[in-house]
Amino acid sequence: MALNKERLKSLYRDMYLIRNFEELIKEYAANGTIPGFVHLSTGQEACEAGVVRALRTTDYKYPDHRGHGAILLCGTDPKYVMAEIFGRATGINGGRGGSMHVHDWSCHNHGFNGIQGSTCVTALGTAFAAKYRHTDDVSAIFMGDGTLGEGTCHESMNMAATWKLPVIYCLINNGYAISTPSKEAHPQEELRQWADGYGVPSWRIDGNDIEAVVEITEEAVNLARKGKGPSLIEFVTYRWQGHFAGDPASYRPAEELEYWKKRDPLILSKKVLIEREGVTQEEISAIENEVDNELQACLKFTLDSPWPVACDALTHVYEEFSVEARQ
Amino acid sequence: MSRVITYAKAINEAMIQEMERDENVFILGEDVAKMGGDFGLTQGIYPRWPDRIFDTALSESAIVGLANGAAIAGLRPIAEIMFADFAGVAFDQIVNSTAKMNFMFQEEANCPVVIRAPQGAGIRCAYHHSAVVESWFLNTPGLVIVSPASPYEAKGLLISAIRSDDPVLFLEHKVLLNAKGEVPQESYALPLGKGVIERDGKDVTIVALQLTVKMALEAAKELEKEGIAAEIINLRTIKPYDEELIAKSVAKTSRLVIAQEGPKVGGWAAEISAMVSEKYFEYLEAPIQRVTCLDVPVSFSPVLEDYYMLNAADIVAAAKEAVSF
Ligand SMILES: Cc1ncc(C[n+]2csc(CCOP(=O)(O)OP(=O)(O)O)c2C)c(N)n1
Numbered sequence: 001m002a003l004n005k006e007r008l009k010s011l012y013r014d015m016y017l018i019r020n021f022e023e024l025i026k027e028y029a030a031n032g033t034i035p036g037f038v039h040l041s042t043g044q045e046a047c048e049a050g051v052v053r054a055l056r057t058t059d060y061k062y063p064d065h066r067g068h069g070a071i072l073l074c075g076t077d078p079k080y081v082m083a084e085i086f087g088r089a090t091g092i093n094g095g096r097g098g099s100m101h102v103h104d105w106s107c108h109n110h111g112f113n114g115i116q117g118s119t120c121v122t123a124l125g126t127a128f129a130a131k132y133r134h135t136d137d138v139s140a141i142f143m144g145d146g147t148l149g150e151g152t153c154h155e156s157m158n159m160a161a162t163w164k165l166p167v168i169y170c171l172i173n174n175g176y177a178i179s180t181p182s183k184e185a186h187p188q189e190e191l192r193q194w195a196d197g198y199g200v201p202s203w204r205i206d207g208n209d210i211e212a213v214v215e216i217t218e219e220a221v222n223l224a225r226k227g228k229g230p231s232l233i234e235f236v237t238y239r240w241q242g243h244f245a246g247d248p249a250s251y252r253p254a255e256e257l258e259y260w261k262k263r264d265p266l267i268l269s270k271k272v273l274i275e276r277e278g279v280t281q282e283e284i285s286a287i288e289n290e291v292d293n294e295l296q297a298c299l300k301f302t303l304d305s306p307w308p309v310a311c312d313a314l315t316h317v318y319e320e321f322s323v324e325a326r327q
Numbered sequence: 328m329s330r331v332i333t334y335a336k337a338i339n340e341a342m343i344q345e346m347e348r349d350e351n352v353f354i355l356g357e358d359v360a361k362m363g364g365d366f367g368l369t370q371g372i373y374p375r376w377p378d379r380i381f382d383t384a385l386s387e388s389a390i391v392g393l394a395n396g397a398a399i400a401g402l403r404p405i406a407e408i409m410f411a412d413f414a415g416v417a418f419d420q421i422v423n424s425t426a427k428m429n430f431m432f433q434e435e436a437n438c439p440v441v442i443r444a445p446q447g448a449g450i451r452c453a454y455h456h457s458a459v460v461e462s463w464f465l466n467t468p469g470l471v472i473v474s475p476a477s478p479y480e481a482k483g484l485l486i487s488a489i490r491s492d493d494p495v496l497f498l499e500h501k502v503l504l505n506a507k508g509e510v511p512q513e514s515y516a517l518p519l520g521k522g523v524i525e526r527d528g529k530d531v532t533i534v535a536l537q538l539t540v541k542m543a544l545e546a547a548k549e550l551e552k553e554g555i556a557a558e559i560i561n562l563r564t565i566k567p568y569d570e571e572l573i574a575k576s577v578a579k580t581s582r583l584v585i586a587q588e589g590p591k592v593g594g595w596a597a598e599i600s601a602m603v604s605e606k607y608f609e610y611l612e613a614p615i616q617r618v619t620c621l622d623v624p625v626s627f628s629p630v631l632e633d634y635y636m637l638n639a640a641d642i643v644a645a646a647k648e649a650v651s652f
């Protein structure tokens with residue numbers, strides 16, 4: 001299905017934002033400004049953008065550890081996302097979470113849970129609550145091919161299918177879990193087949209084709225909103241970076257990366273914009289410039305932001321009790 | 328022959344030497360084989376024994392479950408959990424199976440499993456990659472819990488853990504992986520359940536484990552400047568812990584400080600403290616001091632994580648308080 005020109009332009013903007021936001025993250029992780037580890041979604045932007053744009057603000061969203069992209073689009077101002085990843089006081093979670101834990105419940109972004117598979121069962125609860133309250137909000141989970149090994153994923157699908165809960169399993173198959181190829185960890189030819197055993201509808205699609213991502217996600221969302229229960233979409237894609245920024249990724253052949261770089265989701269959608277929709281290069285450059293400026297403003301905001309105050313570590317542990325401070 | 332190697336290398340060497348000695352020893356875990364482990368602890372094993380080290384799916388429950396079953400069937404599994412925090416996923420297997428197999432089967436079968444997992448805060452990875460987990464498992468009879476503080480201990484204790492017929496939770500500290508120290512090349516076993524005196528002193532006993540051993544030694548240097556001689560106990564094994572060593576030291580010093588990484592409430596320091604006040608109350612001339620982290624999840628931002636963590640200065644302050652009581 002072809003998306004209209006304006007929608008496609010807007011999705012291109014989203015993907016360009018994700019790509020270049022993460023370029024900055026990569027740079028500042030490499031020079032030591034960002035503490036800890038970051039996982040980049042570079043190469044997978046179409047999955048991140050397409051899924052989130054097929055949802056609405058009230059839908060429950062569960063980005064995974066490679067989820068900067070989805071998080072940027074859930075509704076939080078990107079500058080608060082960036083400040084969080086840098087561990088600054090102005091971050092959306094005050095610096096307590098960092099790259100792996102960017103949560104913003106005001107837009108129903110659950111954020112990632114560092115324990116793989118965990119969100120699969122949490123999402124049962126938000127899906128249940130929506131059903132219980134007769135709203136038609138859906139719960140969409142991003143999960144990697146590797147994560148499918150966790151028992152929680154299987155418990156989740158079994159229960160969601162039995163109770164017809166509005167859950168959408170967005171399975172990002174980028175071929176690897178850290179160094180382990182997907183085919184060495186799972187018996188299925190196509191991971192999509194996992195859903196068959198539970199009678200759950202599924203699709204396997206090109207995760208670098210933004211139009212396909214949006215189209216199929218909307219179809220799954222529709223089913224869930226109508227009370228038809230869960231479904232699964234396997235997005236076939238590739239992460240350009242290693243597992244974390246700085247991982248040399250010596251476990252995979254160089255040709256593989258070359259192949260996937262030719263299938264860059266940004267280049268593919270730019271081509272459609274120009275060749276099919278007649279968008280000019282100037283229009284595209286205007287979009288890109290606007291995003292570049294926005295990102296420079298985010299970066300300035302972040303770098304000018306203070307570190308948290310140490311005793312902030314004590315806040316929010318309980319609602320009704322306080323925690324003893326350092327003596 | 329002894330030479331200087333890292334804590335990570337010492338762990339690697341222990342596994343290799345035990346695999347050479349006993350063909351029933353095998354390893355499984357996420358990314359342990361071809362990549363040699365997320366922290367590189369299983370480097371060089373797959374090329375040598377491709378049939379004895381296995382990359383698994385992300386399935387901690389199955390990793391430990393498989394190890395349990397293989398162990399009662401006569402093998403000696405080493406199960407790696409990539410970060411100790413993920414042991415939560417395998418919690419049922421560990422507390423209800425691993426720990427209870429010996430009890431279930433009496434002499435007919437035993438469960439010589441080693442579950443290895445890097446733990447601890449200090450690497451800016453926030454609340455799902457920073458836990459120390461001794462205290463999660465302390466209340467589980469049947470488990471041995473080991474937390475080595477140096478490369479020398481890491482090798483000798485891991486070798487004992489692999490040879491032991493009891494299941495051992497072997498917790499490595501992420502911050503110590505690159506720490507260097509003298510380690511004999513040849514295989515050697517250090518006793519499980521035994522601590523060591525790292526430094527003699529007569530004024531106050533400081534009980535430490537793993538990361539806090541170094542902090543306690545630093546604190547002792549500071550205390551020395553003020554004329555306080557601290558005795559440092561490195562427990563090495565936290566379950567079962569070396570009660571005799573602690574009691575002897577407290578009999579001498581009459582003052583006890585316990586330095587524990589991890590939240591205070593319900594931590595292992597509480598157990599040591601309770602044991603000493605229950606059994607050796609008459610030795611004490613001051614209240615027991617626990618120096619621990621705060622009762623909060625570990626935050627990401629360095630300022631917040633450092634505030635959570637204990638340090639040598641905290642130990643100095645507690646020791647002074649104990650001595651001046
Ligand atoms: C319970 C648990 N086990 C292991 C890990 C460590 N870990 C984090 S990401 C990852 C690989 C995930 O692979 P996949 O699901 O395919 O996602 P990708 O990294 O490819 O995006 C692993 C093993 C974890 N965070 N939680």
Ligand SMILES: [Mg+2]
Pocket residue numbers: 144145146172173174175176177178
């Ligand atoms: Mg993957």
